[in-house]
Amino acid sequence: MAFVLRNAIVQLDGTDISTSIESVSVEMSAADVRTTAMGAGGEQHLAGIRDDKFTFNAYSAFGANTLHSLVNAKFVAAGTMEVIVFASGSTAGTLNPKFIGYCPLLTYNPVSGAVGEAAMTPLEMPVNGTITVATS
């Protein structure tokens, strides 16, 4: 059933930052390994190494207990963040799976935007390994 995305939950290292999140994307992809041999009528594909990531667009906020304090500290320390995303509310189930990944922070862009727009913090968080999908 279709639903409007407005109650997604985003947790970074256990801290719920959902009310700062303007958009969220859970992206699971695998490399396209071609195995086409001579005489094939069409391209042959195999799923290669996974390359999953989370992408967020968040409203910028600075100060204690904000998105910045959370992410910047981990970025400076070259650490890994636990990222958990639910599509709607924080109760996991078959209708609301939980997406979990552990992400090194390779880039951090604390402020972006044009004059007159809301200051935004885009976050692209590649996953170390793969995203796990859980229903409980």
Next chain:
Amino acid sequence: MSEISDIREALGRSLLVIPGMQISAYQLANATPPCAQISRGPVEYDQAMQGGVHRPTFTVTAYVALVSDQGAQRLLDRYLAADGDLSIKQALESDRTLGGLVQDLHVTGATGEQPYARDQGGPVLGSDWTVEVWL
């Protein structure tokens, strides 16, 4: 979440720095110029997950009396200035969190000089200012 009535009142208090102006947080049936009143504009709900950000807009309408044609326009010019002692934009943005009621506010534009007819009294000159608020 802050009450809209509190935000209206706070916007009105911000305008008190402009001398000689009657201020109302609500629309008046028969305002006496120079005056400013506050009304509601469009609202954009759910700008972040879990109801984290809503964006109401407010319209501040200021009127000046047309007792002298050029004098009214000169006074309105000063209200419309981006800054200065009579700048409505500067006054509204003097405390962009309204004492912590909102996350931020921005006076994004004004309609400029417009004549307004009144039910009682003669026509007045005025302008609308749009105030975007981040709740």
